[in-house]
Amino acid sequence: MKGIRRMWAVALKEFRQLARDRLTFAMVIGIPLILITLFGYAINLDVRNLRAGIADQAGTQTSRRLVADLTATQVIAPVRQAATAEELERMLLGNEIVVGIFIPRDFERRLQDPNREAAQLLVDATDPLIPGIVSAIADMPFALREHGATQRMVPRTGRSQQGSLFSMRQFYNPEGRSAVMIVPGTIGVILTFTMVLFTSIAIVRERERGNLELLITTPVRTIELMLGKIIPYIFIGLLQVTLILSAAVFLFDVPLRGTLLDLYVASLAYVVAVLGFGLLISTIAKVQFQAFQLTFFLLLPSILLSGFIFPFDGMPQPAQYFAQALPLTHFIVLVRGILLKGAELADLLLPLQKLGILFVISMTLAMVRFRKRLD
Numbered sequence: 001m002k003g004i005r006r007m008w009a010v011a012l013k014e015f016r017q018l019a020r021d022r023l024t025f026a027m028v029i030g031i032p033l034i035l036i037t038l039f040g041y042a043i044n045l046d047v048r049n050l051r052a053g054i055a056d057q058a059g060t061q062t063s064r065r066l067v068a069d070l071t072a073t074q075v076i077a078p079v080r081q082a083a084t085a086e087e088l089e090r091m092l093l094g095n096e097i098v099v100g101i102f103i104p105r106d107f108e109r110r111l112q113d114p115n116r117e118a119a120q121l122l123v124d125a126t127d128p129l130i131p132g133i134v135s136a137i138a139d140m141p142f143a144l145r146e147h148g149a150t151q152r153m154v155p156r157t158g159r160s161q162q163g164s165l166f167s168m169r170q171f172y173n174p175e176g177r178s179a180v181m182i183v184p185g186t187i188g189v190i191l192t193f194t195m196v197l198f199t200s201i202a203i204v205r206e207r208e209r210g211n212l213e214l215l216i217t218t219p220v221r222t223i224e225l226m227l228g229k230i231i232p233y234i235f236i237g238l239l240q241v242t243l244i245l246s247a248a249v250f251l252f253d254v255p256l257r258g259t260l261l262d263l264y265v266a267s268l269a270y271v272v273a274v275l276g277f278g279l280l281i282s283t284i285a286k287v288q289f290q291a292f293q294l295t296f297f298l299l300l301p302s303i304l305l306s307g308f309i310f311p312f313d314g315m316p317q318p319a320q321y322f323a324q325a326l327p328l329t330h331f332i333v334l335v336r337g338i339l340l341k342g343a344e345l346a347d348l349l350l351p352l353q354k355l356g357i358l359f360v361i362s363m364t365l366a367m368v369r370f371r372k373r374l375d
Contacts, residue, residue: 034301047133047314053080053088053097058107066119070101075137088122092171094347095333098124098313099134117167125170126336128181129311138166172340179252184339185308187244187267188331192274192302193295195237199278200291202229203370208287222367230275237271238264248339257342265345266334266352273327273355276362283369302328330354 052070056063070076080097082088088100100122104110110118123134173180220228241264248254256263277298285291303309305319306328312320323329330351337343345352 047311048074049077050075050099050313051079051097052076052099052101053082053091054078054101055082055084055088056103057105058103060108063103063107073137075133092122092124093341093343095337098130117164119166121166121168123168123170125173126181126340127311128176128178131170131176135168138168180254180340183248183252183254184335185332187241187335188328189303189308190244191237191240191271192328193299195233195271195274196278196298197295198233199230199275200281200295201288203282204285204288204291222370226279226363226366233275234271238267241267254339256339258338262345263338266338269352269355270327270331273359276359279366280362283366302326307332327355327358
């Protein structure tokens with residue numbers, strides 16, 4: 001009985017300690033709620049509303065009916081209009097769309113020929129899930145009304161009277177290799193984990209070792225202290241980019257279609273952005289264990305919501321809005337665009353600017369929270 005009382009006394013002490021540790025208690029409640037929300041709501045394999053560009057050169061009632069029928073499937077959501085197929089390709093390059101629909105001028109005449117496709121689907125295949133989703137559109141029968149008569153276009157696999165309505169061109173990853181999609185994004189995942197973890201314990205380590213007393217007596221300003229903390233990790237991050245990129249090219253045969261300069265500039269912007277998040281965490285955590293907890297708290301949503309694994313366009317709008325606050329979301333666009341598409345930074349200014357905004361916000365919050373004094 002005495003042993004049970006002693007064990008119960010230790011347990012009560014542990015309960016009290018957990019209750020006083022508000023951050024840990026919040027993680028105990030918050031992590032299960034966030035995970036169930038992510039997996040049950042945000043992660044959606046039934047992809048809908050893929051951003052699409054339309055180039056309707058025919059401009060007829062039949063072509064407009066086709067666009068309306070495609071939109072009615074809810075698989076695509078037209079967000080851009082284009083004049084030519086080349087313009088659609090530029091939109092794919094700049095990540096403005098993931099699907100292009102090209103309807104040529106002779107669309108009506110092509111409908112009469114069962115041996116020719118009447119229209120074309122242009123697909124960004126850097127995510128191997130997207131071509132499979134879009135191919136389902138190409139295989140769908142569409143009832144098109146022309147001259148008062150209804151024509152039903154049947155998929156190629158079942159053609160007996162007429163041919164397939166669409167041809168499909170896959171850009172940037174026509175073989176559908178998973179490594180081509182996964183490995184570039186892995187650069188961002190690894191940098192998120194290592195950079196945030198390293199910097200999140202920077203201020204915490206100073207506090208635990210008693211070095212904040214020394215910092216208090218120095219003339220170093222807050223901004224100088226913060227930037228001084230992250231500068232060494234910028235070089236470490238770029239070194240990691242070099243190592244991972246070398247493995248990606250030589251071990252997994254990932255193409256390098258863009259320039260190394262553009263890739264390193266994008267990587268530098270990303271490293272700086274995630275380091276800002278790491279410093280913000282370091283101003284919140286009181287001990288290194290809490291810094292570890294908050295790092296994983298940031299890493300998991302980044303992996304699930306950034307488009308690294310699941311198609312970004314298939315997520316509900318609230319999840320997409322939340323993902324905009326995660327640096328990995330924008331780096332995925334940058335690294336896939338440069339590595340796989342051969343895009344230049346001029347084509348990808350928007351995600352680059354968003355990384356800069358996230359860095360400014362995270363550093364501002366970190367400086368506001370930081371107090372150059374002992375608690």
